[in-house]
Amino acid sequence: MAHGRDTLPEGPTEKCGVVGLSLSDRAAARPIYYSLYALQHRGQESAGIVTHDGFQQHSHVDMGLVGDAFSESDLEGLNGTTGIGHVRYPTAGSVDKSCAQPFTVSFKSGSLALSHNGNLVNADEIRDTLAEKGHAFTSDGDTEVIAHDLARNLLEGDLVRAVKATMGRIHGSYSLTIMHDDTVLGLRDPEGNRPLCLGKLEDGYVLASESAAIDTLGGELVRDVRPGELVLLDSDGSGYDSFQLVQQENTARCFFEHVYFARPDSRIDGTLVYQARRTLGRKLWEESGVDSDVVMPVPDSGRAFASGYAEAAQDDGADVEFAEGLMKNRYVGRTFIMPTQDERERAVRLKLNPIRSTIEGRSVTIIDDSIVRGTTSRQLVSLLRDAGADEVHVRIGAPPIIAPCYMGIDMATREELIASNRSVEDIRDEIGADSLSYLSIDAVAEALSSTRADLCLGCVTGQYPYDIDDEETDRPVERPLVTDSAPADD
Numbered sequence: 098m099a100h101g102r103d104t105l106p107e108g109p110t111e112k113c114g115v116v117g118l119s120l121s122d123r124a125a126a127r128p129i130y131y132s133l134y135a136l137q138h139r140g141q142e143s144a145g146i147v148t149h150d151g152f153q154q155h156s157h158v159d160m161g162l163v164g165d166a167f168s169e170s171d172l173e174g175l176n177g178t179t180g181i182g183h184v185r186y187p188t189a190g191s192v193d194k195s196c197a198q199p200f201t202v203s204f205k206s207g208s209l210a211l212s213h214n215g216n217l218v219n220a221d222e223i224r225d226t227l228a229e230k231g232h233a234f235t236s237d238g239d240t241e242v243i244a245h246d247l248a249r250n251l252l253e254g255d256l257v258r259a260v261k262a263t264m265g266r267i268h269g270s271y272s273l274t275i276m277h278d279d280t281v282l283g284l285r286d287p288e289g290n291r292p293l294c295l296g297k298l299e300d301g302y303v304l305a306s307e308s309a310a311i312d313t314l315g316g317e318l319v320r321d322v323r324p325g326e327l328v329l330l331d332s333d334g335s336g337y338d339s340f341q342l343v344q345q346e347n348t349a350r351c352f353f354e355h356v357y358f359a360r361p362d363s364r365i366d367g368t369l370v371y372q373a374r375r376t377l378g379r380k381l382w383e384e385s386g387v388d389s390d391v392v393m394p395v396p397d398s399g400r401a402f403a404s405g406y407a408e409a410a411q412d413d414g415a416d417v418e419f420a421e422g423l424m425k426n427r428y429v430g431r432t433f434i435m436p437t438q439d440e441r442e443r444a445v446r447l448k449l450n451p452i453r454s455t456i457e458g459r460s461v462t463i464i465d466d467s468i469v470r471g472t473t474s475r476q477l478v479s480l481l482r483d484a485g486a487d488e489v490h491v492r493i494g495a496p497p498i499i500a501p502c503y504m505g506i507d508m509a510t511r512e513e514l515i516a517s518n519r520s521v522e523d524i525r526d527e528i529g530a531d532s533l534s535y536l537s538i539d540a541v542a543e544a545l546s547s548t549r550a551d552l553c554l555g556c557v558t559g560q561y562p563y564d565i566d567d568e569e570t571d572r573p574v575e576r577p578l579v580t581d582s583a584p585a586d587d
């Protein structure tokens with residue numbers, strides 16, 4: 098995976114968040130700012146907003162969290178009723194302002210701004226071809242490549258045709274919000290790997306990575322943007338047009354959105370994330386329930402799994418208490434970059450502290466969504482033993498993560514993944530638990546009302562929906578990418 102990080106963060110890390118907004122006569126900057134706040138969990142390296150006032154673009158992009166990246170006067174300077182925004186977690190390119198988004202490109206027939214969630218697998222190839230044609234790049238990331246390719250195509254054709262031509266060239270995962278002059282568009286890759294949804298406000302329309310951002314603006318979720326679909330918002334906020342540019346037989350939706358990344362209050366591809374996690378928890382009990390006195394979530398993302406698991410156990414008549422026994426320090430972020438394993442281990446203690454009275458002398462089952470390097474579970478098992486637990490069982494609401502993600506999640510390298518070369522029994526031994534079980538892939542597919550064929554399972558099978566150097570693919574390598582564009586039915 099091409100990325101410029103010197104150190105890798107703890108756990109599976111977040112992915113970017115994108116937003117696009119078109120309003121009738123209200124400045125777009127502030128609602129974009131609020132929706133980026135709602136998507137902050139998807140990226141904390143940089144934040145940016147680009148607006149258009151009908152005459153020119155205005156842009157403000159900075160490193161850091163949304164609350165730190167914009168001052169009041171920055172927001173006031175972002176004029177115009179249409180705009181796009183971005184929060185970044187880097188997966189390709191440098192971790193500095195050169196790769197912060199939205200990317201802007203000015204060209205002969207207008208201006209472009211582009212926000213990207215995902216990861217291209219052929220960015221270098223396209224960059225080389227465009228560079229030969231005279232394109233000068235200001236970053237080493239994959240997103241700028243999309244912006245340049247689109248700008249070039251716009252010189253030769255109308256907007257929809259240009260987007261379609263770019264889609265025919267870029268391979269990998271992408272959910273994009275784009276602004277061409279004052280027109281905002283949303284585009285989801287043909288596999289639907291990353292989420293993107295459409296919402297309606299009283300005075301306009303919004304595109305966002307997750308529906309929680311639409312809720313934050315007091316809007317209503319209209320629907321998910323379909324894989325391979327382009328949604329074009331009217332610049333006066335009155336409606337939208339839809340073009341199904343690419344239609345493929347199977348999707349490759351990332352199951353990890355529901356397992357870990359997305360907010361539980363977001364609805365993605367028809368499934369409420371909270372509900373999916375509770376169902377996964379129930380299935381975990383059905384597949385590998387274990388007798389214990391108390392079931393405890395590993396906060397934060399283990400919570401809904403644990404409540405589903407405990408409820409299913411109680412439904413089966415198990416005499417088990419559901420209790421919060423691990424308190425999270427709310428000032429420790431979801432992910433924090435620690436250069437050494439020693440610091441990562443200390444960070445877990447800073448983040449989670451056990452409540453002794455719910456643990457002492459009891460057998461405890463802790464429920465988490467995933468194990469990546471194993472740092473969290475290893476530490477927690479030893480914390481719980483120190484706090485007097487008689488037995489510590491670990492149940493995980495996802496299959497073992499055995500391979501890296503090339504689709505927009507900076508998970509870890511293969512060598513760092515605890516499950517890449519160990520059996521479940523070896524992992525149990527390594528983390529020091531009395532028992533350990535993961536969830537099956539089939540249970541995940543069922544909980545997401547999907548099938549294996551329609552999910553990206555690269556990190557749990559080592560087979561990817563794209564042809565990636567030195568990796569196996571679970572799809573035919575030669576696939577027809579672009580078909581006739583048909584206007585969608587709404």
Ligand SMILES: O=P(O)(O)OC[C@H]1O[C@H](OP(=O)(O)OP(=O)(O)O)[C@H](O)[C@@H]1O
Binds near residue numbers: 107399471
């Ligand atoms: O095996 P590891 O490398 O320790 O990674 C796995 C842990 O990382 C994630 O939590 P994270 O702390 O990122 O966020 P959360 O508080 O939202 O659960 C995940 O929920 C696991 O708890």
Ligand SMILES: NC(=O)CC[C@H](N)C(=O)O
Binds near residue numbers: 239
């Ligand atoms: N996390 C993401 O979706 C990253 C988007 C893009 N590949 C970047 O690194 O900036």
Ligand SMILES: [Mg+2]
Binds near residue numbers: 397398399465466
């Ligand atoms: Mg966690």
